[in-house]
Amino acid sequence: MSPAHPLAAPLLAGNRRALAKAITLAESTRPDHEREAQALLADLAGHGRPSVRVGLTGVPGVGKSTLIEALGMFLAEAGHRVAVLAVDPSSARTGGSIMGDKTRMPRLTVHPNAFIRPSPSGGTLGGVARRTRETVALCEAAGYDVILVETVGVGQSETQVAAMTDLFVLLTLPNAGDELQGIKRGIMEMSDLCVVNKADTDPKAAIRAQTELRVALTLLTPHDAPWRPAALRASAVTGEGIPELWAKIQDYAATVNLEAKRRAQTAVWFDELLREAVWRAFVAGQDAGRLRQLRAEVERGEKTAVAAVGELGV
Numbered sequence: 001m002s003p004a005h006p007l008a009a010p011l012l013a014g015n016r017r018a019l020a021k022a023i024t025l026a027e028s029t030r031p032d033h034e035r036e037a038q039a040l041l042a043d044l045a046g047h048g049r050p051s052v053r054v055g056l057t058g059v060p061g062v063g064k065s066t067l068i069e070a071l072g073m074f075l076a077e078a079g080h081r082v083a084v085l086a087v088d089p090s091s092a093r094t095g096g097s098i099m100g101d102k103t104r105m106p107r108l109t110v111h112p113n114a115f116i117r118p119s120p121s122g123g124t125l126g127g128v129a130r131r132t133r134e135t136v137a138l139c140e141a142a143g144y145d146v147i148l149v150e151t152v153g154v155g156q157s158e159t160q161v162a163a164m165t166d167l168f169v170l171l172t173l174p175n176a177g178d179e180l181q182g183i184k185r186g187i188m189e190m191s192d193l194c195v196v197n198k199a200d201t202d203p204k205a206a207i208r209a210q211t212e213l214r215v216a217l218t219l220l221t222p223h224d225a226p227w228r229p230a231a232l233r234a235s236a237v238t239g240e241g242i243p244e245l246w247a248k249i250q251d252y253a254a255t256v257n258l259e260a261k262r263r264a265q266t267a268v269w270f271d272e273l274l275r276e277a278v279w280r281a282f283v284a285g286q287d288a289g290r291l292r293q294l295r296a297e298v299e300r301g302e303k304t305a306v307a308a309v310g311e312l313g314v
Helices: 009-010 016-027 031-044 063-077 133-139 201-222 242-255 257-283 288-299 305-311
Strands: 052-056 083-088 114-120 146-150 167-172 193-195 230-235
Touching: 009 016, 009 031, 009 133, 016 031, 016 133, 031 133, 052 063, 052 242, 063 083, 063 146, 063 242, 083 133, 114 133, 133 146, 146 167, 167 242, 193 201, 193 242, 201 230, 230 242, 288 305
Parallel strands: 052 146, 052 167, 083 114, 083 146, 167 193, 193 230
Antiparallel strands: none
16 A cells, blocks of 8 residues: 555655655644654554664864764765765753854755754653654665764763664763763763764874773673674864775674664654653643642742642652
8 A cells, every 4th residue: 555645655755845844743742743643653554665864962162063974975975975964052041052063064965865953852761852762763764874973962861862873982082081081881882982072183192092992891791692893983174084984984884783673763762652641641730730730839839849749649
């Protein structure tokens, strides 16, 4: 049976405009749009093309966008269809986002084999947007075989992207000082690859940082792990390390059971959605005035937050 949603057929044919419209629909918070987006995703189920999903993170200024453009151009020129999902931080005050990632990828933006979609984080923690998983599925249905997810990049909490991609890449700088001591666990142990970016700025420091990363990754990786994380050097300016980075990504895809990993990720996603749905149902079933009263009492110091929540029977 052919897909029923009007966006399904053009999207499956690789139409970029249809893909952009579908992503906008998926990102909408309007209830009718959410229902329509889920209907579209249901129509597209089973039509996704084989792909590799790569998450990339690092501190601001590490050169995520520039390296992604270099890697994306390398792949696009080789015939791959590359989708870049760039998550931009949203203001805690206004809720707005600059969404300037495309300006950092001028060559990749106009390449016919590439699709770049900036999305606001919208307050979602973990460095990704609320509907990044759905966006990945839409891009795969449109025929993109390499999905690069660029996180907000604000610290050690940028690990949620690892729960929706096949491979998690951490970018660092040559002269990061004692940064390794600060990220021993958390984001470091989630990384499948570490890349010392901007290696051309200080080659000796880049080699030293690569060696330190290799030692740290060896200590953090269980002996029975199917994949041994690697540390590489790269420069988006000179092109150093870009082919080696892609070769390692291919090695990972050939070594790890991606199908089993994605099934496990889908189960985790179900748990997250269930918690979100239960929370919404709980709040909807409460008296709004009572909630405001309890919040005010906590704010005035008349009740502790724990005691106030306890009064709700949680």
